[in-house]
Amino acid sequence: MSGSARMRKFSTLGPAVLVLLTAVVVLIAGPATIRELTFAQTSARVFQASERLNHDNVLEQVNQAYRDIATLMEPSVVHISARRPMPELRGFRTASTSTGSGWVYDEDGHIVTNYHVIEGADAIEVQLYTGDIRPAEIIGSDPLTDIAVLKIPSGRLHAASRADVRDPVVRGDMVFAFGSPFDFRFSMSSGVVSGKGRSVGVIRNQFGMRTGYENFIQVDAAINPGNSGGPLTNHRGEVIGMNTAIATAPRSTNEEGQFSGVGLAIPLDMIEPVVNQLITTGVVEKGFLGINVADRTMLVGEAYVTRGYRGRGIVITRIDSNRTELMERFEHGDVLVSVDGASVSSFEQAIELAHEAAGQLSDDDQDAITLTVWRFDVEADAGRHRQISLPVDLISDLSTVRTVRLDEPISRMLEQMGFYNQGVLVSRADRNGPAFGAGVRVGDVVTHVNETPVMQLTQLQSVITSLMPDDIATLDVWRYDGERQLGDTMQIDVPLARLDQVRMTGQIDPQRNRNAIESLGIARMRTFTESYAEEVNLRFHPGVLVEELVPGSPLSRQIRRGAVIVSVMETPISDVDEFLEILSSVNLHGTRNGVRIAVINPDGSHATARLRIQ
Known part of the structure; x- marks a missing residue:
């Protein structure tokens, strides 16, 4: 074989031999080399992470902010011990002691806490962050909002900074809860706002009836027994609410539960009017609209009960404006009660009964059937039954009428009228009440009060009762016009009357x-x-x-x-x-x-x- 031939053969086999040798080396030395390389890469990443955390670290800034909030709030948070007398037992008088939290409202010595923390107490002590214990007297309380004001000797007090109630609390906002959970005094937890406008029925009177006004902020910050009455703050350490309850298992919702991810706090815009009145006069006056409202989730029939109607029927929600003869006979909101004396419970049944009644007409009868409706007169604030004569040739037009059953949700009725937003339905308006006098009418939908969205009746109640008599409540209202088949929005200013709490509760x-x-x-x-x-x-x-x-x-x-x-x-x-x-x-x-x-x-x-x- 010539030299050139040998060279060509090596050129052909050489790369393959090198690959094979490389593979052998990798198989022998590769695992150790790869481990060393991986370790080096990990070390580099750890070093880089450490450098970043030690220089211009945003988490360090957040951590310091947490410390600053704790430092800011610590002097303003107090621990409360309340002694309650117990019934005599075998001639011996006993007492029980419960604990809770509170916060310094002003430098004059006013302390804000929950009413249920001091309810029934005959002796109260307040412990400051320094360990100083001072006796407290009750200045006043409002069981309907679960708020109480105590007074301790003034001097060397740090009042908590309060947020501007005009700055809205928004879902997702960072919050901090302070108090004495399980008697671990002056504790702090953090979380976010999970929801607003919550009502869970935790405020009840001594008879177990729901009588309170609830418009809670829902948070996921840990709130446990002992936190009640403590402040809830924002990321600036400003009080935005007061811890009051824990939502527990479905069978019960009360302040004695243990935290399960849902804590509740009274918002500051409810606290300040109550506290200021208690400090000034010792009693609380609340605003009053003079209307009944119903949530969108409630049944149509429940709204009509407040207007005075109890019975069967279907509600007419919309009439085709091109059917003028029907428009002349029926009105939006009428309850169709019966057809020729036969009770009606569904639209299909009404149509069927109408055709049956028409088929039973004799030659001597007038060519019409009789429908009974119940109609509410908004201006008279009263309803009554009416007999409507419907010519047989108009029965086919009934199929164009839109209705809802009394056992359907109010949201269904509003959607048929073209309203798909949040709000509460005015189901009754007292003719002598301030809202009626200002122009609010039955059938209106209240969507906002003083620019605050209203999604359920408890929210409206809470906002109104946080205002004082003679204050102006500006209501954003949606009103349906049955003739035009359109809804209009408007603002109505209502000067509030005084709430009669005996009549209400x-x-x-x-x-x-x-x-x-x-x-x-x-x-x-x-x-x-x-x-x-x-x-x-x-x-x-x-x-x-x-x-x-x-x-x-x-x-x-x-x-x-x-x-x-x-x-x-x-x-x-x-x-x-x-x-x-x-x-x-x-x-x-x-x-x-x-x-x-x-x-x-x-x-x-x-x-x-x-x-x-x-």
């Missing part, structure tokens, strides 16, 4: 009702004393003197001005405190015949009467 508030219980017919009252009896020249009897009666009230027809209430439910009383104590133990909405009282009239005659909410 059925429960007496001893703080508020010391001088009058107008909803029961008592316009002015006082403890009747011997000295005052001499002053007004009346014979003295221990009890409560009724100085003025509400004109036209049921009570004014039973007793006379100047009568003295001497007993309530067969229990003798000697002063206003005893009178109110007995009444506050009664659910006035649950007494069909009212509360029985015994009185002595100015002429000395004895009489009995019934106290009822008028």
Whole structure:
């Protein structure tokens, strides 16, 4: 073989031999080399990460911000111990102690906490972050919002910084909860706002009835027993709410649960009006619209019950404007009750009954069938049944009418009218109420109040009751025009009236009702004393003197001005405190015949009467 031939053969086989040798080397030394290379790469990444974390690290800034918020809030958070007397046991008087949290509202010594933290307490102590323990007195409370104000000796107090209520709290905002969970005092947890406008029925009266106004901020920051009353802050350490409850298992929602990812806080825009009034006057006045509203999820029939209709039927939501003869006979909102006396529960049934009734007409009969509708007169604030004669040749036009059943959700009715947004339906408007006087009407949909979106009735209630009487509530309203088959939006300014809490809740508030219980017919009252009896020249009897009666009230027809209430439910009383104590133990909405009282009239005659909410 010539040299050139050998060279060509090597050129052909050489690369293959090199690849083979490389493969052998890799098989022998490769695993160790790869491990070294991987380790080197990992070390490089760790070094780079460490360098980044130690230089211009955003997490360090966040961490420092957390520390700053803790430092800022620590002096403003307090631990509360409340002692409650217990019934005597074998002649021994006992007491129980519960704990909660609170926060310094101002440098004068006012402390804000939850009402349920101090409810029924006869002695309260407040511990500051320094360990200093100071006695506290109750300035006032509002069970309907679960807010209470205490007063401790002032001096060396750091008031919490409060956010501007005009700055909205938004879902996703970072929040921090402070308090004493499980008695671990001055603790801090963090999370985000998960939702707003929550209502879970946690605020109830002593009879277990839902009477409170709830518009909670939902957070995922850990809130546990003992956190109640503590502040909830934003990322600047400004108070935006107060921890109040934990949503627990479906069977119960109360402050005694354990955290399961859903914490609830009262928003600051509800807290400030209540606290400021309690500090100033000791009682809380709330605004009142004078309307009933229904959520979109409620049934159509429930809205009609508040208007006074109870029965079967279907609601007419839309009439084709081209069917003028139908437009002349029916109105948007009519309840079609029966066809020729046969009750109606669905649209299909109504059409079927109409054709059957037409088929039964004789030659001597008028060529029309009779439909009964129930119609609500918005201006008269009352409804009544009407008979409508429908010619047979118009029966086929009924198929163009749109209706909903009474057992369908209100959202279905609104969608048929062309409304797909959030809001609450006005189901009733008191003719003597401020909203009706300002122009609000039954069938309106309230979407905003003072620029705050309204998604459910509890939100509307909470916003309105956080305002004071005579404040202006600006309502954004959507109103359907049945003739034009279009909805219009408008703003209505409503000067608020004063909420009568007895009429709303059925429960007496001893703080508020010391001088009058107008909803029961008592316009002015006082403890009747011997000295005052001499002053007004009346014979003295221990009890409560009724100085003025509400004109036209049921009570004014039973007793006379100047009568003295001497007993309530067969229990003798000697002063206003005893009178109110007995009444506050009664659910006035649950007494069909009212509360029985015994009185002595100015002429000395004895009489009995019934106290009822008028």
